[in-house]
Amino acid sequence: MPDQDSIQHRISTLTAWLHHLNHQYYQQDTSEVTDQEFDQLLAELQALEKEHPDLALPNSPTQRVGGTITKQFATAPHRYPMLSLGxxxxxxxLRDFDERVxxxxxxxxxxxxxxxxxxxxxxxxxxEQGQLTQxxxxxxxxxxxxxxxxxxxxxxxxxxxRAAGPAQPPEFEVRGEIFLPLPVFDDLNKEREQNGEALLANPRNAASGTLKLQDSAVVAARRLRFFAYSFLSPERNVFPTHSAALEALKAxxxxxxxxxxRCTTLAEVLDFIHHWEKKRFELPVATDGIVIKVDDFQQQEALGFTAKSPRWAxxxxxPAEAARTxxxxxxxxxxxxxxxxxxxxxxxxxxxxxxVKRASVHNANQIAALDLRLGDMVFVEKGGEIIPKITGVDLTARPADSQPIRYPTECPACGTPLLRPEGEAHFRCPNDEACPPQLKAKLEHYVSRKALNIDGLGAETVGRFAELGLVRTPADIYDLTVEKLTGLERLxxxxxxxxxxxxxxxxxxxxxRVLFGLGIRYVGETVAEKLAAHYRTMDAMVAASAAELAAVPEVGGVIAESLAAWATHESNRQLIERLRAAGVQLALTGEAPQAVSDRLxxxxxxxSGVFEQHSRDELQHLITQNGGKITxxxxxxxxxxxxxxxxxxxxxxxxxELKVPIISEVDLLAMIPSSTEFNVADEALEAGNASRPEAAPEAFPATASGRPGQQASLF
Structure with missing residues (x-):
């Protein structure tokens, strides 16, 4: 059996090697190993850390998947105040600023x-000592x-x-911006629009809200990114200039x-501003201006600060751009x-x-609130400089005989009377079995990356197949043959x-992922994972009542009713049977987790709430592991x-009111044998959730190799 020293050496080696591979992958757009090899290395490290938690390093790559539940965010003082810029x-x-400098x-x-x-x-x-500590x-x-x-x-x-570049001080501070890349923001809003949810206002608000989430696993799924823009250290004169510090941070x-x-004159500064005024819209990140800083640190110190901002920046x-059209x-x-x-x-x-040729109006409520009428001259802005939206009407240009817009009462695609469920902002077409755009969108969802991710069959291709009548449901995809596809344009x-x-x-x-790919309303990735883990098979899930489905953790009544209604449709049951006949996975493989006691x-x-010692997922696992049920x-x-x-x-x-006993986390743990303590990494490893992150290829334009393209160099 390996001794502690050899295990510690292997953990250290794996940690260093995985950090290097992540740097090459995310900073240099280079893969030195295959994804499978990376996953195997990460799984080995997770297993070693599980067996020897006292030997795990504080910044292990295994922390990338998240899983920490924060009861509340403690606060800390800033050693150097984070002042706002003028x-x-x-x-x-700017000329006045230059003169003052x-x-x-x-x-x-x-x-x-x-x-x-x-x-x-x-x-x-x-x-501290090269490790992120706070x-x-x-x-x-x-x-x-x-x-x-x-x-x-x-x-x-x-x-x-990394140890490259200039020597690092024992401790220093890096300041920067955490942001949501525009492609990720667009994906989130497309998904929300499809689900009839309110769109996120802008990437900044989305990033800010994500950082306030108390479950780091959810934060990990949001694909945030970071840019460094400042170096601070208690040691004086580490670098002579801000530009030298930026080069060191990159190294x-x-x-x-x-x-x-770096600009040596105000004219060069203005050239930089003019260069990016339009070009900034080509970047995969939202921007709203330019920051100008005096480069020399000693000169910054000489210029000093006002009460609210530095005099050297x-x-x-x-200006926010608007248009009238x-x-x-x-x-x-x-x-x-x-x-x-x-x-x-x-x-x-x-x-x-x-x-701009189109602008979002969101729903009937907004049309009424703006009192929009056809032929109006309207004011258009880009929300967060991303999504065009109508912000108002030039009433002075409105014809006297204009009429309010009447929202349709029938589906524009199939003619089915529209419904507006109580409490919802959107009207809906209930004809989910025959409405052409719904069928097409469901096919596109089924083949999407997060669902079946069928190589060679993207959204555009499957949409074209739907228009040609080759496929109508996901099951039809498995009836495609070389003979049926031969002769088609662009194939x-x-x-x-x-x-x-x-x-x-x-x-x-x-x-x-198959369950998620079916596009059942309200059944997103997380809910699909929970349902699959709970029922293990499609047959068991569709046989469950709405009340039984609602008892599954993180499902609830609305999702349960939607899923139960979906399962009662004969067409959906036929779809399940056709997928089964095609060989699609309709059950989890491997053995179901075994109960360790019947104590509960x-x-x-x-x-309900946030817990001190365990995450909610861990507590749910402990309960079911010991024979209890979650509702x-x-x-x-x-x-x-x-x-x-x-x-x-x-x-x-x-x-x-119902006289249900209310207990604490400590009370619950006292009911469970101590030998069943659970580490969330177990489930992550078994479920394959500890695999290599895939955010870079999906978030940014890809090259032919499937890796991020040139635009990704900004990240």
Whole structure:
């Protein structure tokens, strides 16, 4: 049996090697090993850390998948206050700023560094002996929230710095911006639009909200990214200039945007601003201006600070662009779930680097609130400079005989009367079995990356097959043959064979992803995983009642009703049988987790709030491992309500009214044998959730090799 020293050496070796591979993958766009080899190395490290938790290193690569539940965010003071920058929208103000700098430096020569002002969340990171030890938000500038567990899930942020470049101080601080890449933001909003949910306002708000989540596993799934833009150290004169510090940060493995430039005159600064005024819209990250800093650190110190901001830096913000154009018509689009979304069709107008022809109107409520009428001259802006939206109407240009827009009462695609469920903003087409755009969208969802991910059969191709009548349901995909596809436009012999091979390979995709791919309303990735883990087979799940489905952790009544209704449709049962006949995975493979005791047999529990010692998933596992059941609602039949911190008052009141015992996490653990303590890494490893992150290829344009393309160099 290996001794402690050899195990520690193997853990250290694996940790260093995986950090190196992650750096090459996310910073250099290079894969030195296959994904399978990476997964095997990561799995080996997880197994060693599980067996020897005392030997695990603090910044192990296994922390990338998250899993930490934070009861609440503690706060920490900033050693160096995080002050705001003075803002200007005027070049004249920049000239005044330049003049003040010249006077303050008494005519000495100086240079500026110009950087893109990324629209995200400011973050302070502390590194000690090359290891990330703390992440703190800006807060009020003097004190912020400690969000280290969330920050550690950001894939392009090194947990352990490289030894390249200049020597690192024993301790220093890195400041930068955490942001949501635009392709990720677009994906989130497309999914929300399909589900009839309110769209996220802008990437900055989405990033800020994500960092406030208390489950780091959810944060990891959001695919945040980081750019470093500042170095601070208690040791004086580590670097002579800000530009030298940026070069060092990059050498140490920190992501630094390649868009910064050193400028020796104000004219060069203005050239930089003019260069990026339109070009910034080509970047895969939201920006709202340029930050100009005096480069020399000693000169920064000489210039000093005002009460609120440094005298050696200023932010030039690009004015929000707006346009006035004519509303010509409203098109009504039908999504995968039947939600009917109005889209304003406009006379084309230049706006924020693009020509805008369409704008979101969201729903009937917004049409009424804006009092939109066909032929109106409307004002259009880009929300967060991303999504075109109508912000108002020029009433002075409205014809006297204009009429309010009447929202359709029938589906624009199939003519079925629209329904508007109580409490929802969207009208919906209930004809989910025959409405053409719904069927097409469901096929596109089934072959998408997060679902079956069929190689050679992307959304565009399967959509074309649907229009040609080759496929109507996911099961029809498995009836495609070389003979049926031969002769189709843009499909050569090799492409056809790759597609057929991809369809065959999709039969090995796990059950939970198949379930997600079916596009059942409200059944997203997480819910599909929970349902698959609970029922193990499709047959067991479709046989369950709505009440039984609602008792599955994280399912609840609305999802359960939707799933139960889906299962009762004969067409969906036929779809299941056709998928089964094709060989698609409709059950989890391997043995189901074995109960270790019956200590909680016959007892049902509701978990509510945030817990101190374990995550909610861990507690749910402990309960089921010992024979208990989890439900999502409080009733007279409930055995216990397990109350954590920040539990809602409504559940407490209902439990008290029904005389359901309310216990704490400590009380629950006292009911369970100590030998069944559970480590969340067990489930992650068994389920394959500890595999290599795939955010880079999906978030940014890919090359032919499937790796991120040139644009990804910014990340």
């Amino acid at each position: 803002n200007t929208y005027s070049e004249a103000d 010249r006077k303050g430096l008494e005519g000495a020569e100086f240079a500026y560094v110009c950087e893109m002002k990324f629209d995200g969340v400011a973050m302070s990171l502390t590194y 992440g703190v938000t800006r807060g009020d500038g003097t004190r912020g929230d400690i969000v280290t567990s969330n920050v550690r899930t950001i894939k392009n942020l090194p947990l352990h710095l 140490w493995g920190l992501p630094v945007s390649d868009t910064w430039r 200023i932010a030039y913000k690009y 004519r509303l010509n018509s409203i098109q009504y689009q039908v999504g995968r779930t039947g939600a009917v979304t109005p889209v304003a069709m406009l006379t084309p107008v230049p706006l924020a680097g693009t020509v 050569g012999e090799k492409s056809i064979q790759n597609l057929i091979n991809g369809i065959e390979a999709s039969k090995q995709v796990p059950f939970d 047999a016959g007892l049902t529990f509701v978990l 999502g609602s409080i009733s007279k039949k409930l055995s216990y309500l397990v109350a954590g911190d920040k539990m809602g008052p409504a559940k407490r009141e209902k439990a008290t």
